[in-house]
Amino acid sequence: MNAFNVNEHMQALGLQAKAAAAQMARADAAIKNKALKALARRLREAGPELAEANARDIDRAVAAGLSAPMVDRLKLTPKVLATVAEGCEQLAAMPDVIGEIIGMKQMPSGIRVGQMRVPLGVFGMIFESRPNVTIEAASLAIKSGNAAILRGGSEAIESNKALAQLVSESLAEVGLPVDAVQLVQTTDREAVGRLIAMPEYVDVIIPRGGKGLIERISREAKVPVIKHLDGNCHVFVDDTADIDMALKIVDNAKTQKYSPCNAAEGLLVTGAVAGKFLPLIGQVFAAKGVEMRCDAAAGAIVRGAGLNAVDAVESDWSEEYLAAVISIKVVKDVDEAITHINRYSSHHTDAIVTRDHIHAQRFLREVDSASVMVNTSTRFADGFEFGLGAEIGISTDKFHARGPVGIEGLTSLKYVVLGQGEVRT
Ligand SMILES: NC(=O)C1=CN([C@@H]2O[C@H](COP(=O)(O)OP(=O)(O)OC[C@H]3O[C@@H](n4cnc5c(N)ncnc54)[C@H](OP(=O)(O)O)[C@@H]3O)[C@@H](O)[C@H]2O)C=CC1
Numbered sequence: 228m229n230a231f232n233v234n235e236h237m238q239a240l241g242l243q244a245k246a247a248a249a250q251m252a253r254a255d256a257a258i259k260n261k262a263l264k265a266l267a268r269r270l271r272e273a274g275p276e277l278a279e280a281n282a283r284d285i286d287r288a289v290a291a292g293l294s295a296p297m298v299d300r301l302k303l304t305p306k307v308l309a310t311v312a313e314g315c316e317q318l319a320a321m322p323d324v325i326g327e328i329i330g331m332k333q334m335p336s337g338i339r340v341g342q343m344r345v346p347l348g349v350f351g352m353i354f355e356s357r358p359n360v361t362i363e364a365a366s367l368a369i370k371s372g373n374a375a376i377l378r379g380g381s382e383a384i385e386s387n388k389a390l391a392q393l394v395s396e397s398l399a400e401v402g403l404p405v406d407a408v409q410l411v412q413t414t415d416r417e418a419v420g421r422l423i424a425m426p427e428y429v430d431v432i433i434p435r436g437g438k439g440l441i442e443r444i445s446r447e448a449k450v451p452v453i454k455h456l457d458g459n460c461h462v463f464v465d466d467t468a469d470i471d472m473a474l475k476i477v478d479n480a481k482t483q484k485y486s487p488c489n490a491a492e493g494l495l496v497t498g499a500v501a502g503k504f505l506p507l508i509g510q511v512f513a514a515k516g517v518e519m520r521c522d523a524a525a526g527a528i529v530r531g532a533g534l535n536a537v538d539a540v541e542s543d544w545s546e547e548y549l550a551a552v553i554s555i556k557v558v559k560d561v562d563e564a565i566t567h568i569n570r571y572s573s574h575h576t577d578a579i580v581t582r583d584h585i586h587a588q589r590f591l592r593e594v595d596s597a598s599v600m601v602n603t604s605t606r607f608a609d610g611f612e613f614g615l616g617a618e619i620g621i622s623t624d625k626f627h628a629r630g631p632v633g634i635e636g637l638t639s640l641k642y643v644v645l646g647q648g649e650v651r652t
């Protein structure tokens with residue numbers, strides 16, 4: 228048997244994706260929607276092959292000593308499958324934006340100028356070991372008329388192969404090219420190196436992951452990149468905050484799930500309310516086993532309430548724990564909070580809890596993050612929650628797409644010009 232050749236494999240995926248992209252770009256909206264509904268049906272009716280593939284991934288992850296939240300992220304429970312199936316159906320029900328022409332205006336020369344929404348072409352996506360993302364990316368690729376080459380996390384390879392099979396069957400069922408969504412069949416990271424350096428086939432790369440991934444992409448990518456990076460998200464409790472509301476929000480932002488990029492990793496509290504708020508949230512955290520890494524002022528209050536605190540070091544302010552740990556700092560006012568966030572946050576999502584309209588407005592304008600929130604939890608930074616139907620991920624880039632990326636983020640606008648024989652003088 229021939230040895231698996233990564234280079235040849237990636238070359239083949241690229242070539243096939245390019246051909247499929249042309250067909251997807253002109254595919255009828257009704258056919259794409261039919262494929263999405265077929266995929267939803269297959270996910271709901273998935274047989275033992277999928278469950279067995281997922282069990283193999285989970286067993287391997289447990290044996291390798293992966294943390295509980297990371298193993299959790301791998302699981303294709305009936306609820307996860309129902310949610311992704313529902314996501315496909317919701318996308319099918321959404322209007323098709325491909326081919327839409329907007330802003331048509333008559334110019335003094337007589338020509339009419341507008342913009343048409345078109346797919347990006349082929350996107351390559353590298354993402355974490357969360358198999359539901361395979362379906363979210365596949366369904367968004369179909370709806371937006373793109374072709375996708377997907378490289379999921381190595382811990383999820385078996386589940387991803389089984390899911391990719393369902394996607395292929397759904398595309399084939401409605402007569403769309405099966406190569407519109409392809410999964411990289413190896414966990415060899417050399418494949419990532421190839422995927423990000425094939426400008427002849429790939430129009431854009433969407434990396435979704437932590438710093439190591441991004442360093443490699445920034446060094447080696449030869450195609451445009453929409454970065455979906457780490458989330459060092461903050462909640463700032465202002466001096467006029469409703470304390471009960473702040474408790475609910477901070478608790479949810481930190482503890483509802485520890486592994487997502489939109490979970491809070493830093494808590495900032497103004498000195499005016501720290502004495503009241505920190506003992507209360509400290510009790511909530513202590514009961515849930517959340518380690519509190521505090522600056523001197525916060526530590527004194529937390530310890531004064533009879534709770535444990537760890538002294539924060541400089542690196543804690545930039546840390547994305549993805550675990551039951553939070554950094555806590557007492558700040559003087561909204562200015563210090565904004566300065567701290569702009570210096571240490573990963574520019575993903577940050578929230579203020581306040582009753583002061585001016586402070587809320589300043590936070591929204593001055594915090595330089597993809598999503599800025601008032602009186603709610605950072606956990607809401609999500610395409611589904613923002614009404615996009617589904618999401619490719621949360622872009623921490625400023626260009627092309629920022630924040631949760633849905634259908635429109637996978638498209639661009641080209642100019643269309645309609646004339647009646649006008650020429651330029
Ligand atoms: N902004 C967003 O939308 C999201 C961001 N994230 C972020 O992702 C991180 C958590 O996921 P985690 O699994 O730890 O992320 P990693 O960055 O470790 O892995 C993500 C993907 O990148 C690959 N990868 C990582 N490093 C390299 C490299 N040097 N060369 C080639 N491929 C590489 C991994 O492959 P392999 O399996 O081989 O390790 C995996 O497929 C957090 O920082 C989180 O915030 C997560 C979800 C959404």
Ligand SMILES: N[C@@H](CCC(=O)OP(=O)(O)O)C(=O)O
Nearest residue numbers: 355357486487488489608609
């Ligand atoms: N938008 C998603 C975030 C997804 C996410 O960050 O995933 P992961 O880091 O793999 O746990 C949500 O809140 O559900």
